[in-house]
Amino acid sequence: MNIDEQVELLMQGTEYGDEDLKKAMTAELRARLVEAAKEGRGLRVYCGYDPRTSDLHVGHTITMRKLRQFQDLGHEVTFLIGTGTSMIGDPSDKDKLRAVLSKEETEYNARTYAEQAFTILDREKTKIRFNHEWLLDLKLADMIKLGSAFTIQQFISRENFKLRWEKGDPVYLHETFYALMQGYDAVAMNTDVQVGGSDQLFNIITAGRKLQELYGERPQIGILVSILPGTDGVVRMSKSLGNHIPIHALPGDMYGKVMSIPDIAMPAYFKLATRYTPSQIREIEAALKNNSRHPRDIKMELAREIVEIFHGKAAAQEAEEGFKRVFQEREAPEEMPEFQLPQGATVVDVLLGAGLASSKSEARRLIEQKGVRLDGKTLEHGDVPFPHPGVLQAGKRKFVRVK
Helix, strand or coil: CCHHHHHHHHCCCECCCCHHHHHHHHHHHHHHHHHHHHHCCCCEEEEEECCCCCCCEHHHHHHHHHHHHHHHCCCEEEEEECCCHHHCCCCCCCCCCCCCCCHHHHHHHHHHHHHHHCCCCCHHHEEEEECHHHHCCCCHHHHHHHHCCCCHHHHHCCHHHHHHHHHCCCCCHHHHHHHHHHHHHHHHHCCCEEEEEHHHHHHHHHHHHHHHHHCCCCCCEEEEECCCECCCCCCECCCCCCCCCECCCCHHHHHHHHHCCCHHHHHHHHHHHCCCCHHHHHHHHHHHHHCCCCHHHHHHHHHHHHHHHHHCHHHHHHHHHHHHHHHHCCCCCCCCCEECCCCCCEHHHHHHHCCCCCCHHHHHHHHHCCCEEECCEECCCCCCECCCCEEEEECCCEEEEEC
16 A cells, blocks of 8 residues: 555544544654655554453454554554553543452453454564553652643543533542553553544543653654444444444354444444455445445445454355345244243243343333244233244344244
């Protein structure tokens, strides 16, 4: 790729909330790429991850996808695990105090986090660092120096702190340390580029760049990627909201979850969660706009790409064939879990026992919505004895063979 093509790819899917800021970061990136090319070196690029969970979903991987783009272009990528910053927890997108993780929780999550990241990143080209290596060595004089670069007003004006302040909820002093600590990561590693979500603007653009200047370093470029919506197509992907796609989901389930997203969310998924280039995405967007391709076919292409990233090409093809068989040809899958029918069990009992519903209320709701079928026939009553053994279907993707 030439420099312009590199810039277009690396700025793909970015969001700054301010067009002038985006133009400034784009110009700085182009200049830094030109400079690095002349010097025959790659840029020093990193993204930090606080291991507050051990299970990742696709939304967690969009910054990893950006790091992989830098790797493929020959740049030096560091995967930074926030074993120091996770003691506080990033307050950027939270409207309440985050729980402090124990050392044991942080270490357990950190052990699995990087390994999951290698589904996206090139293992051989990735440096793994832990920011407790330098953060825990900071002295009181160091923290005073870091704090001298910011005002209380800068923190209180941040939306999440402002909302809590106005509601009378406590805003603890240690929460303001997070931005200082994350900014110091850039200083400690003397980085050229930091990748993060668009909710990291203050931490990366304001804190990181200012602290690098304070310590006599050249300020880094912030690559801020948009937030991936969940399967509802609206709210950011979140396990707590149930609109997430786990990266360890089985291929068929992952394929089906991608197929459930609304059409309007497809461009965001192509830009943020796939290996597609800007020219490929322009073709997709044009096809959606002029109706030259059916949206279903484009979504199947998206689902196939995402499953292939995490499970490989063969698994993606098998997942697609299974989806076609179940949803397009209306056939049950060839293989499914089995459930032994207890004597006297009701329809609701079987839905719960077979794991097709998590509660009686969910089971009854599925029945009321005509979403429960036995051998293709809709079951309309939940508190009656289960009719007979057969293939039980709940919703669009769940099947159990009742024996």
